[in-house]
Amino acid sequence: MKTKISFKQKLTAIAIGSLFSLSAIAQTVTFNVTTVSPSGSSSTPNVFACWITDANGTFVKTINRQAATRISYLTKWITSTPTKNVTDATTGATMSIHNALYTTGTNTGTVLRKPFVWNCKNVSGTVVSDGTYYFNVEFAEQDKGERYAQYAFTKGASAQNITYTNVSSDFINATLQYAPLSSGVELVQNDLNLQVSYLKSSQQFQVKLDNTNNDNLYVSLYNSRGGLILKKAITNVNSTFSAAGFPNGVYFVKVTDATGTSATNKILVY
Helix, strand or coil: CCCCCCHHHHCCCCCHHHCCCCCCCCCEEEEEEEECCCCCCCCCCEEEEEEEEECCCCEEEEEEEECCCCHHHCHHHHHHCCCCCCCCCEEECCECCCCCCCECCCCCCCCCECCEEECCECCCCCECCCEEEEEEEEEEECCCEEEEEEEEEEECCCCEEEECCCCECCEEEEEEEEECCCCCCCCECCCCCEEEEEECCCCEEEEEECCCCCCCEEEEEECCCCCEEEEEEECCCEEEEECCCCCCEEEEEEEECCCCCEEEEEEEEC
16 A cells, blocks of 8 residues: 655645745655565565654654554554554555555565655654664564564764665665755655655766656755755656766755645765
């Protein structure tokens, strides 16, 4: 099951006209992970949760929860939040295949999720203090028990780009990017389903959109402080443009359609 996130749901506290205002501090963490079924097949129903805890193991916020009648299988998540708190989280029913939420590509073989994004806020909407935090992930199949792993990062003044290895054979392709700068750019996902990648070998940004029913699309690139670097039309749903000469650091890519609906994502040049 794929849950769509509306523009209004994600852009809760910032008016469109001030999306890149420096008055709003946007601290964002982008986390990727792929679950691996114990049976070796991705076509296995499963429940899933991703949530944040602090250095003391205290629950901070749920990012994603995919479970309904089988929610009791998510034992680690329920222990962390006995009230099953899903404030501002993406939620849905039990998935029919692994990585069904945010799936890109086919339903066979290894399927990569789109990123899980945390804005460094707790369930009350307050930006958390600097320190060590954990992305916790858990999935369970009906007869095989729960699988769980956690991935640490440090929220502070320095950006991070982490590739995790040897954490758990049940979770692969785990990476994390952290942008601490006061850019004022909020990450927004919606029906445009924006994906951005940095192609280091060719020094290019790649922009992909799942939704092909939008005309008159424009891409805007902003630096880490919200300054506009370029703006150009997108001629197709898979476009590239040069990043040659760009200093290393965090950039924000915003795509806007003819209706004014926009999606924003973060990319790291290194």
